[in-house]
Structures are given as C-alpha cells and as structure tokens.
Amino acid sequence: MRRWTVQDREEREIYLTEERWEHIVTGHPELREHLDDVLLTVRQGHRQQQPHDPQAYVYRKPCSSLRPPFNSILVVVAFRLQTDSDGRWQPNNFVITAWGIVMRRHERSG
Amino acid sequence: MIEIASTLSTGKPVRYEYDPEGDLLEIVFRQTEATAAIELTESIILRFDLATSEPLSLSFIGFLRLIKPAKYGAPHFRLLADEWPDDLQGQVSAMLDAAPLNEFLQIGSYIPRRARRAIPLAVVKQPQAFPQFVSSQ
Numbered sequence: 001m002r003r004w005t006v007q008d009r010e011e012r013e014i015y016l017t018e019e020r021w022e023h024i025v026t027g028h029p030e031l032r033e034h035l036d037d038v039l040l041t042v043r044q045g046h047r048q049q050q051p052h053d054p055q056a057y058v059y060r061k062p063c064s065s066l067r068p069p070f071n072s073i074l075v076v077v078a079f080r081l082q083t084d085s086d087g088r089w090q091p092n093n094f095v096i097t098a099w100g101i102v103m104r105r106h107e108r109s110g
Numbered sequence: 111m112i113e114i115a116s117t118l119s120t121g122k123p124v125r126y127e128y129d130p131e132g133d134l135l136e137i138v139f140r141q142t143e144a145t146a147a148i149e150l151t152e153s154i155i156l157r158f159d160l161a162t163s164e165p166l167s168l169s170f171i172g173f174l175r176l177i178k179p180a181k182y183g184a185p186h187f188r189l190l191a192d193e194w195p196d197d198l199q200g201q202v203s204a205m206l207d208a209a210p211l212n213e214f215l216q217i218g219s220y221i222p223r224r225a226r227r228a229i230p231l232a233v234v235k236q237p238q239a240f241p242q243f244v245s246s247q
Binding site: 023026027028029030048050051052053056058067069070074076078096097099100101102103104 | 111127129131132133134136138141142143144145146147148149152153155157160167169171172175176185192193194195196198
C-alpha cells in the first residue's frame with residue numbers, strides 16, 4: 001500500500017496512506033482530482049489545534065482549482081506517538097480526512 | 111472503520127461512519143459529490159447540494175470529546191456564521207432548522223452582557239443511534 005509523506009511549514013513529517021485517500025475520495029468525491037492540493041495544504045497551510053482534541057490539528061489553505069464555490073481545502077491531521085523497534089517514542093502524524101470547503105475569507109487559511 | 115446503517119425519524123436511511131483511530135464521525139445522508147461544504151463550527155463540517163439545499167453529510171472532528179458532558183451539561187459550540195459567504199447564510203440557516211440536520215444539532219444563541227449581537231451556538235443532540243454507536247467503542 002502506497003503512502004505519501006510531506007512536511008508541514010514547521011517540518012513536521014505527516015503521511016497520508018493510499019487506504020485513507022481512497023476513503024476520502026469515496027466519501028468526498030469532489031476531491032478526487034485534488035490529491036496534490038490536499039498534500040499542498042498540509043505542506044503550506046495554516047495549522048490550528050482542535051479546541052477539544054489537543055492531538056488533532058486542522059490545516060487550511062485556499063485552493064483555486066476546485067470547482068466553485070469551493071475555494072479552500074481543509075485537512076485534519078492526527079498527531080500521535082508510537083514506539084520504534086528499540087522502544088523509543090517516535091512521531092506518528094497522519095492525515096485523517098480532508099474536505100473542499102467554501103469560506104468567506106481566506107485569512108484563516110494562511 | 112465502524113459503519114452503522116440506521117433510519118432517520120423521517121424514514122430516510124442514514125449511515126454512520128466512525129473512524130476510531132482519528133475519532134472522526136461522519137453521518138452520511140446520501141453518498142454523492144457535494145457542490146458546497148462549510149465549517150459549521152471549528153469541529154463540525156457540513157457537505158451539501160448547493161442547488162437543492164440537500165444535506166449530504168455531517169462530520170464531527172474529535173467526536174467523543176464533542177459529546178462528552180461538561181460541568182453544566184452538553185457543551186455548546188460557536189457557529190462560524192461570520193465565515194459563511196453572504197449568499198449561503200440563509201441557505202445554511204434553513205438547513206440547520208430542518209430535517210435531517212435538526213435531528214443531530216440544536217441551534218441557539220448566547221447574548222453576553224452589553225453585547226451588540228447574539229453569538230450563534232450549536233449543541234450536538236443525542237439521537238437514538240448515538241448510544242449504540244458510542245457503546246461499541
């Protein structure tokens with residue numbers, strides 16, 4: 001199973017598995033042609049911690065290639081830890097899901 | 111992924127898709143391509159058909175935390191109405207007041223002292239399917 005790994009603006013490594021991408025576009029087919037835009041949102045988007053889940057962050061970024069009135073992409077990323085083969089804790093940050101959204105302003109999208 | 115098929119009070123089918131790893135719940139009313147979607151709150155996303163005002167899915171980020179009772183009861187969340195485009199404001203408000211969304215969300219407002227206007231709020235209701243769903247965790 002493939003997976004794509006990118007770094008956000010502060011060099012945190014985040015991955016998206018092919019399995020999750022297939023689930024995203026099955027549920028949100030409006031994103032089917034926008035894998036690169038979703039990954040770009042994680043690379044360059046504005047990051048905001050979820051108010052009720054300190055291990056979940058939302059990345060937002062304007063996207064002009066979506067079909068109007070969609071104008072932005074929102075990606076939810078889980079920030080977890082896992083142990084490696086030596087028992088050391090390592091980051092395990094992965095995309096949970098993504099949406100195309102319509103926003104009035106783009107300031108929040110970074 | 112946990113999927114539970116159920117029925118709304120209107121008799122229409124609904125499907126609950128819960129991702130326990132990401133604590134994400136998506137309530138799917140009809141699986142098709144959306145023509146618009148907005149952030150109702152910082153943690154609740156609505157996808158819908160722009161032409162017909164048909165809600166297609168309602169997603170809850172950090173679902174189990176969202177429904178966890180607070181000291182004074184069910185937590186309320188600020189609607190991000192100021193961030194919805196002007197031409198969608200009325201349409202979204204009408205959808206929130208009608209089925210199926212009003213089976214899952216209750217809308218209210220908070221008026222702080224000396225405030226110029228009310229703050230719109232949403233609270234997650236507890237429909238019959240939720241306890242069955244949550245108890246499976």
